[in-house]
Amino acid sequence: MTTSPPKLSPLHQQHADAGASFTDFGGWQMPVRYSSDLAEHHAVRTAAGLFDISHMAELSVTGPQAAEFLDFALAANVSALPLSKAKYTMILDEQGGIIDDLIVYQNAPGEYLVVANAGNRAPVVSALGTRIHGFDAALTDGTEAIALIAVQGPASRSILEHTQGLTAAPESAMGHTLATLPYYACTGMRFHERPVLVARTGYTGEDGFELFVSEADAASLWSALLEAGQPFGLVPCGLAARDTLRLEAGMPLYGHELSLDVQPVQVGLGRVIPLNTKSVDFVGRDAVVSGPRPGARVLVGLQSEGKRAGRADYAVFQGDSEVGIITSGALSPTLGYPIAMALVDPAVSEVGTQLDIDVRGSRIPATVVSLPFYSKEDK
Amino acid sequence: MTDLTALKYTAEHEWVLVDGSVATVGITAYAADKLGDIVYVDLPAVGSTLAEGSIVGEIESTKSVGELFAPVNGTVIEVNDAVTANPELVNSEPFDAGWLLRVEFESLPALLSHDEYAALTND
Numbered sequence: 001m002t003t004s005p006p007k008l009s010p011l012h013q014q015h016a017d018a019g020a021s022f023t024d025f026g027g028w029q030m031p032v033r034y035s036s037d038l039a040e041h042h043a044v045r046t047a048a049g050l051f052d053i054s055h056m057a058e059l060s061v062t063g064p065q066a067a068e069f070l071d072f073a074l075a076a077n078v079s080a081l082p083l084s085k086a087k088y089t090m091i092l093d094e095q096g097g098i099i100d101d102l103i104v105y106q107n108a109p110g111e112y113l114v115v116a117n118a119g120n121r122a123p124v125v126s127a128l129g130t131r132i133h134g135f136d137a138a139l140t141d142g143t144e145a146i147a148l149i150a151v152q153g154p155a156s157r158s159i160l161e162h163t164q165g166l167t168a169a170p171e172s173a174m175g176h177t178l179a180t181l182p183y184y185a186c187t188g189m190r191f192h193e194r195p196v197l198v199a200r201t202g203y204t205g206e207d208g209f210e211l212f213v214s215e216a217d218a219a220s221l222w223s224a225l226l227e228a229g230q231p232f233g234l235v236p237c238g239l240a241a242r243d244t245l246r247l248e249a250g251m252p253l254y255g256h257e258l259s260l261d262v263q264p265v266q267v268g269l270g271r272v273i274p275l276n277t278k279s280v281d282f283v284g285r286d287a288v289v290s291g292p293r294p295g296a297r298v299l300v301g302l303q304s305e306g307k308r309a310g311r312a313d314y315a316v317f318q319g320d321s322e323v324g325i326i327t328s329g330a331l332s333p334t335l336g337y338p339i340a341m342a343l344v345d346p347a348v349s350e351v352g353t354q355l356d357i358d359v360r361g362s363r364i365p366a367t368v369v370s371l372p373f374y375s376k377e378d379k
Numbered sequence: 380m381t382d383l384t385a386l387k388y389t390a391e392h393e394w395v396l397v398d399g400s401v402a403t404v405g406i407t408a409y410a411a412d413k414l415g416d417i418v419y420v421d422l423p424a425v426g427s428t429l430a431e432g433s434i435v436g437e438i439e440s441t442k443s444v445g446e447l448f449a450p451v452n453g454t455v456i457e458v459n460d461a462v463t464a465n466p467e468l469v470n471s472e473p474f475d476a477g478w479l480l481r482v483e484f485e486s487l488p489a490l491l492s493h494d495e496y497a498a499l500t501n502d
Contacts, residue, residue, distance in 0.1 A: 021412065021413075032415075032442075033415055036415075036470075037414050037415045037416050037440075037441055037442065038416040038418075038441060039416075041441075191465070240441060240442045241416055244441055244442075307418060307419040307439075308419055308421075308439070309419075309439070311444065329419045330442070331419065331439070331441060332442050333441060359438070361442070
């Protein structure tokens with residue numbers, strides 16, 4: 001285990017000046033909240049929130065065989081990914097277990113950006129470093145040099161359009177504007193003549209953007225976004241709000257829903273593995289074709305009444321039988337009732353099944369519901 | 380506004396206001412801040428007997444669960460129904476409207492002074 005002190009974001013001083021509380025996350029000291037995590041959560045659902053997610057790992061893959069290497073190393077069909085498009089995927093081990101969930105962008109012709117979770121940076125870099133042998137490709141870990149800022153919420157596009165110094169980059173081969181940039185795509189822009197990669201991605205269930213920028217430009221971009229966002233209700237948001245937002249949106253978090261012990265199909269991510277269209281071999285393919293062992297638990301949504309939420313690691317019962325375990329849970333700020341994701345026995349995974357959560361000794365009834373709990377289209 | 384120097388404290392981040400044989404108990408602003416936005420408070424029933432150091436309630440935020448420890452031996456004579464209905468009072472006024480319960484006690488254990496508690500939370 002590492003005992004080194006947590007890394008600091010290039011925006012650390014901005015957060016400290018804003019009065020943020022910090023938490024250690026994935027080896028980084030990051031803002032957990034600025035004032036109220038509920039207010040931050042609601043701002044993202046109704047206006048917009050600004051997140052520093054510079055702890056995320058940015059790995060660059062280049063070279064003539066960059067796509068072939070990633071086809072082998074990742075579950076995705078990377079060679080079919082067009083320029084400027086992004087793909088949510090996984091890196092699997094030989095047993096089909098999830099080393100990490102990732103987003104891969106073709107961010108320049110023939111070049112790929114792989115964004116991994118902070119806590120999995122070392123295992124992902126290690127696995128990619130092993131799997132690259134024999135390919136004419138290069139892997140560069142740019143995490144320390146790159147800051148990542150997310151603007152999330154219905155007002156996100158307006159805020160970016162009003163941000164001083166953020167302009168189109170005619171030299172970008174991708175050539176999207178903020179208005180035409182599709183979901184899960186990226187384009188090059190400029191911030192005061194410096195390059196910034198703008199992606200329409202996020203982890204909140206709202207429209208939004210993620211901006212990759214040199215760590216040297218992070219503070220001025222953060223300030224410009226905050227200033228542009230003020231009339232739109234933009235507030236800086238910490239990891240607490242990020243977690244309740246992604247939970248409502250049914251998005252998995254590594255170490256909770258995802259781990260080496262589960263295959264993608266168990267957590268509803270079988271669609272991410274293109275077994276029918278991907279002809280080349282990739283690490284974990286045989287295992288995911290065989291599938292998990294019979295009776296392996298599957299991920300479901302649970303909804304309860306009242307205010308007491310089941311939380312990660314709480315047991316789920318049907319009668320006297322323990323049938324599952326909660327992976328994430330909270331009192332949903334948007335919906336007002338407790339929600340949870342849980343890995344449960346397949347026999348009790350049907351929507352509508354009545355289960356109980358053991359909340360520190362008392363049983364709280366819960367109903368299996370479909371994911372996500374919240375969708376912006378339903379508003 | 381409560382005079383914080385007149386209160387006693389525990390290492391579990393509770394404050395105790397002693398008035399005769401009645402102790403009013405709450406959690407400190409430090410504890411409320413650490414928990415984040417409080418969304419649920421579970422308090423013991425009026426009339427229940429508390430044993431010092433035992434878990435007698437729960438304070439839940441969106442992110443985590445804090446346990447409420449009994450700071451004294453005694454009997455619960457009143458609970459703050461306002462915080463059960465509006466748990467955010469614990470965040471907004473932890474030392475005033477966000478008090479949790481009143482306990483009738485026979486003897487007080489050793490509690491921390493304001494300075495001792497401030498030293499404990501000086502991080």
